[in-house]
Amino acid sequence: MFCYTAGTAVAGLAIYEFWFLAQITYWVDHNPPTTAVMDARLEALRQKDPTAVLEHKWTPYSRISNDLKRAIIVAEDAKFVEHDGFDWEGIQKALEKNQRRGKVVAGGSTITQQLAKNLFLSGERSLLRKGQEAVLASMLEATMSKRRIFEIYLNVVEWGENVFGAEAAARYYFGLSAATLGPDQAARLAAMLPRPRYYDRNRDSPYLIGYSESILAQMDAAQIP
Numbered sequence: 001m002f003c004y005t006a007g008t009a010v011a012g013l014a015i016y017e018f019w020f021l022a023q024i025t026y027w028v029d030h031n032p033p034t035t036a037v038m039d040a041r042l043e044a045l046r047q048k049d050p051t052a053v054l055e056h057k058w059t060p061y062s063r064i065s066n067d068l069k070r071a072i073i074v075a076e077d078a079k080f081v082e083h084d085g086f087d088w089e090g091i092q093k094a095l096e097k098n099q100r101r102g103k104v105v106a107g108g109s110t111i112t113q114q115l116a117k118n119l120f121l122s123g124e125r126s127l128l129r130k131g132q133e134a135v136l137a138s139m140l141e142a143t144m145s146k147r148r149i150f151e152i153y154l155n156v157v158e159w160g161e162n163v164f165g166a167e168a169a170a171r172y173y174f175g176l177s178a179a180t181l182g183p184d185q186a187a188r189l190a191a192m193l194p195r196p197r198y199y200d201r202n203r204d205s206p207y208l209i210g211y212s213e214s215i216l217a218q219m220d221a222a223q224i225p
Contacts, residue, residue, distance in 0.1 A: 024139050038054060056165050
């Protein structure tokens with residue numbers, strides 16, 4: 001009986017993971033219309049306003065400013081083009097920082113891990129969810145090119161209360177297209193990513209201004225796919 005139950009559980013888990021892999025494989029050549037994070041945010045908005053919609057417009061990689069790409073690499077994942085989905089040195093540093101603070105203040109997640117979470121997972125923090133994120137990140141890296149992973153990330157990452165993706169963010173904050181963002185604007189958008197809704201409401205934050213300047217100073221050295 002135990003073997004039968006265990007076998008059923010393994011088969012169910014395999015089907016569950018294959019469902020994720022099938023979607024990721026499909027998205028190699030097709031754009032995801034939404035994500036788990038976008039769906040959750042829209043549901044929350046519609047509890048207050050049933051007519052609420054998200055600001056989101058898909059934009060091809062070639063039509064997104066290279067300045068924005070470089071700024072995000074600096075801010076979120078400096079080793080993106082080199083690693084296999086996980087920045088082990090960054091993870092170790094995050095663990096040490098969390099231990100010093102006695103609480104979780106840094107995550108060490110790569111762009112690939114962030115995309116895995118955004119596409120499929122809830123916002124809860126648990127070892128089980130972190131493990132699933134790692135499996136999904138490995139699937140993304142095995143199936144997609146770095147350029148495709150980054151293209152999807154740029155188009156689905158949250159940038160404000162109901163703002164998702166580079167095109168919507170560029171228009172919302174600067175009245176420009178994603179293609180025409182300059183270095184200063186790109187650095188400001190990248191600096192917002194850890195807390196986009198907070199910085200949407202606090203655009204003159206001294207920390208945001210200082211962090212933007214730090215990103216700007218490092219952008220020339222950033223490697224993009």
